[in-house]
Amino acid sequence: MAAQVTPLIVLLGPTASGKTGLSIELAQRLAERGTPGEIINADSMQLYRGMDIGTAKATPEERQGVPHRLFDILDVTEEASAAQYQQLARQQIATTRERCSTPILVGGSGLYLRAVTDVIEFPPTDPRLREQIESELAAEGTAALREELRTADPESAAVIKDDRRLVRALEVIRLTGRTFTSYMPQRRYEPSAEPVIQLGLRVERSLLHRRIEQRVQHMQAAGLLTEVRQLEAAGLRRGRTAPAAIGYQQFLRVLDGALSEDQAVEETIIATRKFARRQETWFRADARITWLDAPAEDLTDKAMEAITARTG
Structure with missing residues (x-):
């Protein structure tokens, strides 16, 4: 009989809910059971090298020797892709299980999490076609393109509000002849990912x-402006996804003289x-998630109870 694979534990929730700390504690608890946890990043911005302070990336000391995978794998000039991430993360999960360790997928990027756990088909891309559409947008404005989208994929x-x-939706439609909507996933686990245990952290809104305000203020004190200045020198503005990250886009405006540092902090808090x-809206729609109230002194115990209930 084939050996039973370790479960894929998915730890999710809104930013500043305590996912990082809990993931490390869970990895250590699982080690005591003989199936040590390995943390796999599912935060699209923690993929980037050098984006440490502004993404609240765990420091080497905070990681306490727990293996952390898929962090710092992209330069800020590179584009983060959910399709590429899907391949990398699924391979990482497979190799983690081969070591009889437990993969712990951690993050708040809903699409990246579902790219790993669910049956999802990602539409192809065509950089030249995308550039053509972007040129049309710049020359003609949004009205004509939005009318094209309404006709082809109402x-x-x-639901699409941003340019x-x-x-992207028009790129897919023109390239494949299919609607962008037709590629939207259903909430059905990818067989190779199973068994999957999703744990969500729920924090009272106020x-x-x-916690978000305190986190952003800590980022400022820790040197976020210096980090952004260093990343700008490394080509941050040339990237497609990295410069749009919350915090980084605001502090780039400080470098431009458009905002004071205090204004950037306030705008970052509001955006976060x-x-x-x-x-919260994205995750609330998924009935497969077991919710845990945080913070709590017995949070790790509650999480382990939920895992044990599924695995024995």
């Missing part, structure tokens, strides 16, 4: 807001709170 048109996703609400 369902996508109803970046508008361009407390989460205070909005992002956290979007994360």
